[in-house]
Amino acid sequence: MIQAILRVLLICLCLAFPAAAQMMEPVPPEWETISTRAEGVIARDRASSEALGRLREELVGWRARFAEAQEINSARISSLREEIAALGPMPEEGTTEAPDIAERRADLNERLAAMLTPVREATAAFTAADGLIGEVDRAISARRAAALLTQESPPVNPATWLPALRAATSWFGDLGRELMVPFQTVTARAVWLSEGVQIGLLLIAAVLLLWRSGLWLGRLRDRVTPFEADSPGARLAMVAIGVARTLLPVLGLLAITRILGLMGVGGLRAGTAAALLPWLGLIVLATWWLSHAAFPPRPDAPTLLPLPMNRRREGRFHAQTLGVLFAASYLVEAMAQTSTSMMDTPGRSVLLFAIMAMAGLTMLRLGQLLLEARRAAEEEEGGTRRQLLGLAGRALMAIGVVAPVAAALGYINLGNALIWPAAISLALMAGISVLQGVVYDFYAFVTRRRDPARDALAPTLIGFGLAISSLPVFALIWGVRPSTLGEWWQAFLRGFRLGEARISPENFLTFVVVFVIGYTIVRIVKNVLRTSVLPKTRLDAGGTNAIISGTGYVGITLAALLAITTAGIDLSGLAIVAGALSVGVGFGLQTIVQNFVSGIILLIERPIKIGDWINVNGTEGFVRQISVRSTRIETFDRQDVIVPNADLIAGTVTNYTLANSAGRVVIQLGVAYGTDTRKVEAILQEVAEAHPMVILNPKPLITFDGFGADSLNFTVRVVLRDILFKVVVTSELNHAIAERFAEEGFEIPFAQRDIWIRNPEALRPKPEAS
Numbered sequence: 001m002i003q004a005i006l007r008v009l010l011i012c013l014c015l016a017f018p019a020a021a022q023m024m025e026p027v028p029p030e031w032e033t034i035s036t037r038a039e040g041v042i043a044r045d046r047a048s049s050e051a052l053g054r055l056r057e058e059l060v061g062w063r064a065r066f067a068e069a070q071e072i073n074s075a076r077i078s079s080l081r082e083e084i085a086a087l088g089p090m091p092e093e094g095t096t097e098a099p100d101i102a103e104r105r106a107d108l109n110e111r112l113a114a115m116l117t118p119v120r121e122a123t124a125a126f127t128a129a130d131g132l133i134g135e136v137d138r139a140i141s142a143r144r145a146a147a148l149l150t151q152e153s154p155p156v157n158p159a160t161w162l163p164a165l166r167a168a169t170s171w172f173g174d175l176g177r178e179l180m181v182p183f184q185t186v187t188a189r190a191v192w193l194s195e196g197v198q199i200g201l202l203l204i205a206a207v208l209l210l211w212r213s214g215l216w217l218g219r220l221r222d223r224v225t226p227f228e229a230d231s232p233g234a235r236l237a238m239v240a241i242g243v244a245r246t247l248l249p250v251l252g253l254l255a256i257t258r259i260l261g262l263m264g265v266g267g268l269r270a271g272t273a274a275a276l277l278p279w280l281g282l283i284v285l286a287t288w289w290l291s292h293a294a295f296p297p298r299p300d301a302p303t304l305l306p307l308p309m310n311r312r313r314e315g316r317f318h319a320q321t322l323g324v325l326f327a328a329s330y331l332v333e334a335m336a337q338t339s340t341s342m343m344d345t346p347g348r349s350v351l352l353f354a355i356m357a358m359a360g361l362t363m364l365r366l367g368q369l370l371l372e373a374r375r376a377a378e379e380e381e382g383g384t385r386r387q388l389l390g391l392a393g394r395a396l397m398a399i400g401v402v403a404p405v406a407a408a409l410g411y412i413n414l415g416n417a418l419i420w421p422a423a424i425s426l427a428l429m430a431g432i433s434v435l436q437g438v439v440y441d442f443y444a445f446v447t448r449r450r451d452p453a454r455d456a457l458a459p460t461l462i463g464f465g466l467a468i469s470s471l472p473v474f475a476l477i478w479g480v481r482p483s484t485l486g487e488w489w490q491a492f493l494r495g496f497r498l499g500e501a502r503i504s505p506e507n508f509l510t511f512v513v514v515f516v517i518g519y520t521i522v523r524i525v526k527n528v529l530r531t532s533v534l535p536k537t538r539l540d541a542g543g544t545n546a547i548i549s550g551t552g553y554v555g556i557t558l559a560a561l562l563a564i565t566t567a568g569i570d571l572s573g574l575a576i577v578a579g580a581l582s583v584g585v586g587f588g589l590q591t592i593v594q595n596f597v598s599g600i601i602l603l604i605e606r607p608i609k610i611g612d613w614i615n616v617n618g619t620e621g622f623v624r625q626i627s628v629r630s631t632r633i634e635t636f637d638r639q640d641v642i643v644p645n646a647d648l649i650a651g652t653v654t655n656y657t658l659a660n661s662a663g664r665v666v667i668q669l670g671v672a673y674g675t676d677t678r679k680v681e682a683i684l685q686e687v688a689e690a691h692p693m694v695i696l697n698p699k700p701l702i703t704f705d706g707f708g709a710d711s712l713n714f715t716v717r718v719v720l721r722d723i724l725f726k727v728v729v730t731s732e733l734n735h736a737i738a739e740r741f742a743e744e745g746f747e748i749p750f751a752q753r754d755i756w757i758r759n760p761e762a763l764r765p766k767p768e769a770s
Contacts, residue, residue, distance in 0.1 A: 016105040020581070027066070027069070027118075027121045027122060027124075027125045031062060031125060034058065034059075034062065035129070035204060038055055038059060038136075039132070039496060040276065042132070042135050042136065042139060045139065047748050049140055049143055052136055052139060052140055053140070053483075053595070054387045055136060056133060056136045056137070056140075056483060058481075059129050059132050059136065060133060060486075062125075063126060063129035063130055063133065063274065066123075066125045066126035066129060067126055069118070069119075069122035069125075069126075070119055070122045070126060070579070072118050072119055072122065073115045073119065074119075075115065076115055077112065077115050077119070078561060079113065080108055080111060080473045081525070083108055083114065084105065084108050084109065084112065087099075087101055087105050087108075090105075126182045133487075137481075137483070137484065141436050143487075144479070147413055148409075148411075148413045148414050148417055149411065149413075149414065150413060151409070152349050152410045152411075152412055153410060154349075154408060154409060154410045155346060155349040155350040155351060155352075155353035155354075155407065155408065155410070155412070156232075156353070156408045157230065160346040160349070160350050161350055163346065163347065164346055164347035164348075164349075164350035164351060165347075165350075166347075166581045167339065167347035168335070168347055168351060170339070170687065171335050171338075171339045173267060174267075174269050174339075175267075175269040175270060175273055178265065178266065178267030178268075178269055179260075179265055181264070181265065181266065181267070181270075182263045182264045182265060188264060191263075191264050192262060192263035192264055195262045195263075198262060199259055199262050199263065202255045202256075202258055203255075203259060203261050204257050204264075205251075205252070205255050206252040206253075206255035206259070207252075207285055208252075208266045209248050209249055209251050209252030209255065210249050210252035210253070212249040213244075213245070213249065213252075214245060217241050217244055217245050217248075218245075220241060221238065221241050223549065224237045224241070225238075225298065225301075228298075228300070228301055228302075229300045229301070229302075231647070232440075232441035232442070232444040232445040232446050233441075235302065235437070235441045236438065236441050236445060236642075238443075239434065239437075239438055242292070242293065243289070244291045245289065246282070246285045246286055246288075246289045247287070248277050249281060250281050250282045250285065253277050253278040253281040254278045256277065257274045257275070257277055257278060258613060260274045260275065268338045269304065269335075269338050269339070269752055270313070272334050272335075272337075272338050273334075276331060276334055277332070279330070280327045280330065280331065283323055283326055283327045283330070284323050284324055284327055286323070286427070287319060287320055287322065287323025287324075287326075287427065288320055288428055290319065290430045290431060290434070291314065291315070291316040291319035291320050293430060293433075293434050294315065294430045294433075295307065295312035295313070295315035295316045295319070296312065297309075297312065297313070297316070298584075302437065304433045304434075305369070305370070305373040305389075306373055306376040306429065307369065307372065307373050309378065311372065314365070315366065315369050315725050316361045318365050318369070319366065319367050320524045321358075321362050322359060322362045322363065322366070322423050322426075323423075323427075325355050325358055325359045325362065325522055326420060326423055326424075328355050329352060329355050329356075329359075329416070329420065330346060330384050332351045332352055332355065333348075333352075335348075336348040345623055348412070349407075349410070349412050351417075352407065352412050352415075352416065353404070353407045353408060353412065356403055356404050356407045356415050356416070356419055357404045357407075357408075359400075359404075359419055359420075359423070360399075360400040360401065360403055360404035360419065361400065361421065361607075362395050362400075363397075363399060363400035363419065363423065364396070364397050364400035364401065366396055366400075366426070366578070367392075367393040367394065367395070367396030367397035367398075367400060367626050368393070368397065369393075369397065370389050370390075370392050370393030371389070371390065371393035371394070371397075373389055373393075374389035374390045374393060378661035392426070392429070395422065396422060396426070399418050399419055400419070402418060403415040403416075403418040403419035403422075404419075406418070406428075408728045411696060421478045421479070424477050425474060425478070426475055428470060428474065428477065429471060432466055432467060432470055435463075435466055436463035436466060436467075437457045439462045439466070440459045440463070442459075443456060443458060443459040443745055447451050448744050460533070472485055473510070492505065493505060493506070507567040507712065508567070510562065510563075510566055510567040511563045511566070511567040512563075514559070514562060514563040514566045514567070515559050515560060515562075515563035517559075518554075518555070518556075518558065518559025518560075518562055518563065519556065519559050520528075522552060522555030522556060522559060522560075525551060525555065526551055526552055526555075529547065529548055529551060530548055534547060534548070535686050546736060574709070579583060591644075595629045595630065595644045595645045595646050595647045596629060596645075598644075598645035598646045598648065598649040598650075599626070599627060599629055599630075599631075599645040601645075601649055602626055602631070602648060602649070603638055603735070607648075607653070607658065608623055608626070608631070608648065608653065608655055609623065609626070609656070610623050610624065610625065610626060611623060611657075612655055612658065613655070613656040613657050613723065614633065614653055614654060614655045614656065615653070615655070615656075616633070616643055616647060616648060616651060616652040616653045617643075617647060617651060619635065619641050620631060620635065620636070620644065621633045621634050621635035621636060621641065622634050624640070629644070629645060630644050630645060631643050631645060656723050657723065657724075661721070661722045661723055661724065662695065662719055662720060662721060662722070662723065663719070663720055663722075663723025663726060664717060664718065664719050664720070665717075665719075665720055665726055665729055665730055665733070665736075666715060666716070667715070667716040667717075667718075667730060667733055667734065668705075668713065668714070668715050669713075669714055669716070669737065670708055670710070670711025670712060670713045670714065670748065670749065670750065671711055671712050671714070671741075671746050671747065671748060672711060672712070672746070672747040672748070672749045673711070673712060673749075675712060675746055675747070676714060677704055679744070680712075680714060680746065681702045681704065681714070683740050683741075683744060683746075684702045684714060684716050684737065685700060685702050686740075687733065687736045687737055687740055688700035688702070688716055688718050688733065690736070691718075691729065691732065691733060691736070693720050693721050693722065693725055693729050694718045694719070694720060694721075694729070695718075695719045695720065695721055698719060700716065700717065700718040700719075701716075701717040701718075702715070702716055702717075703715045703717070704712065709751070710749050710750070710751045711748070711749045716733070716737075718733070
């Protein structure tokens with residue numbers, strides 16, 4: 001509604017000021033200069049990657065400006081096209097149309113061409129800017145690929161080891177000398193002594209955060225541990241304690257960094273080390289926490305990987321080792337950036353290769369542990385988890401071999417680009433698993449559910465959303481530039497073209513919102529008809545149900561059409577699809593379409609639902625699944641029978657639990673002749689009413705059916721609260737009747753017959769011959 005109002009206002013504005021609308025300049029003259037400069041920079045290929053990045057940002061700004069300019073006069077253009085369409089089609093060749101209509105058509109076409117001119121210019125400029133951005137991206141990607149494939153001096157050459165060791169020793173020596181500068185002169189000591197109070201407070205805070213925080217949080221963890229297995233609140237507390245044990249020491253390292261700054265510690269190496277100190281601590285501590293989450297030391301603690309205790313201990317060791325090695329690699333890269341001796345010698349390559357070799361062995365063993373966890377998961381459960389564990393395990397093992405080999409051959413950058421993103425990805429996967437566990441535990445804690453919260457839909461969807469939202473993070477880890485992610489996101493927002501319509505997330509969200517609103521209105525209207533309007537009419541139950549069902553069908557159809565129209569989806573192409581479908585139905589899809597439509601009717605009208613006890617075509621059992629094509633029934637023999645939905649709609653179906661779960665049980669029996677029939681009836685009435693599953697309204701019905709050949713026949717008819725207990729209640733009533741008849745001395749006769757032999761003389765023995 002708001003968009004329609006704004007569109008009308010814009011049309012009125014364009015009608016009132018047509019000259020202003022046409023004088024808008026979507027492509028300014030500056031663009032030609034900028035595009036020419038960008039083409040020259042790309043052709044010469046001499047600018048640095050940073051300069052190319054700045055050029056790209058400028059081009060992105062222009063492209064966004066041109067994208068907005070493409071919407072110039074859009075409302076007026078749409079109105080003109082509708083007016084031209086209202087005049088009818090163009091006359092065929094050799095025919096003419098009325099002069100006034102021809103004049104009106106020519107005037108509208110001329111005005112439409114004038115309105116489309118700036119839009120076409122903006123579209124052309126947008127295409128040019130988008131092409132230049134693509135060329136810049138390709139140039140940057142080519143440089144990054146060349147840097148990855150750059151071969152340095154092979155670090156396995158023993159001749160490079162001693163110079164590398166000297167360069168590293170020199171860097172740490174320079175670091176030590178820079179750290180001692182505040183203590184070498186009286187003036188330097190006076191500078192940091194003047195900040196003594198602040199330095200003292202920061203030192204106390206650093207000591208408490210680095211030393212005592214772990215002890216305090218450890219004691220708190222020991223108190224919460226006994227409740228961890230059974231309490232979601234305790235598991236949430238354990239996660240909070242783990243996060244605190246990671247962040248509080250990092251705050252202590254930040255305090256130390258601040259102390260060094262107050263003391264006047266300067267120099268390139270000391271400043272770099274002070275800035276790196278909190279980050280290195282965060283890497284090591286985060287790895288320690290995630291390793292304990294993936295391989296918990298307690299056997300009763302929730303674990304991400306089903307491994308025995310000895311394998312968990314090994315997994316923690318390798319994971320923590322990998323974190324320390326990553327921190328060491330980070331430090332070596334910083335050393336190389338601040339030391340000319342390391343840049344001039346193969347010191348960086350040798351040190352990184354040594355770290356990478358140890359990390360490769362560690363990653364190889366972690367991959368084997370993941371494969372072992374996959375085999376354990378095969379025995380316990382199925383699903384996607386096994387596939388992810390197997391894929392991750394094999395990938396880690398492959399990277400643990402390929403990356404050190406590449407580094408040994410001199411491709412240090414390639415080795416770094418393989419092994420450390422794999423390690424960070426492994427940590428991110430563990431972090432996502434921890435977050436998913438937090439979601440499940442929080443849901444269980446809020447809802448106070450005693451059954452497993454992992455069976456609930458809401459936390460499962462949230463956990464799936466966390467996994468999907470982590471995909472851009474994985475892309476960044478593996479070297480995808482943020483600008484490339486931005487391009488992908490813009491392409492996603494622009495959507496794709498389906499025929500003459502463009503489908504975008506905006507269209508999809510508009511469709512969903514409008515349809516949900518329409519469906520809600522339909523539900524409200526049906527409820528009002530059912531509860532307020534139709535009960536006041538003289539319609540019977542069948543007519544009422546038909547009106548309500550018809551209202552639902554029509555309302556949902558209108559809601560879908562309105563949602564499609566509002567979302568801007570062109571329905572003209574559906575005619576071709578409908579024609580193709582009709583041909584397909586005529587050539588063999590009749591049964592499939594019939595079952596499909598029947599499934600929709602089942603899902604909407606719900607004559608049967610999951611859990612109902614039904615009988616269809618002699619098949620009796622419980623409904624376990626209803627899909628759009630068939631329904632699965634589980635018989636009492638634990639066998640699954642697949643019934644087409646058309647049989648449930650067109651055939652006769654007995655639903656024992658449709659309106660309610662009550663049902664009737666009939667027991668027939670007989671007593672011997674001469675028994676007091678009134679007393680038998682009273683005893684049967686008493687036995688039936690005494691059973692807790694028998695409903696007393698209506699009362700059990702006991703009837704004396706007549707005189708049989710061998711007994712006086714009675715029938716017991718009772719209504720049960722739950723027909724699912726029919727067999728059990730029948731057995732219990734039979735036991736109770738037999739016990740009461742035995743107490744009263746009543747005889748339950750069995751059939752007796754007199755045998756008459758037609759030729760008895762044939763059975764007599766013949767006299768012996770004399």
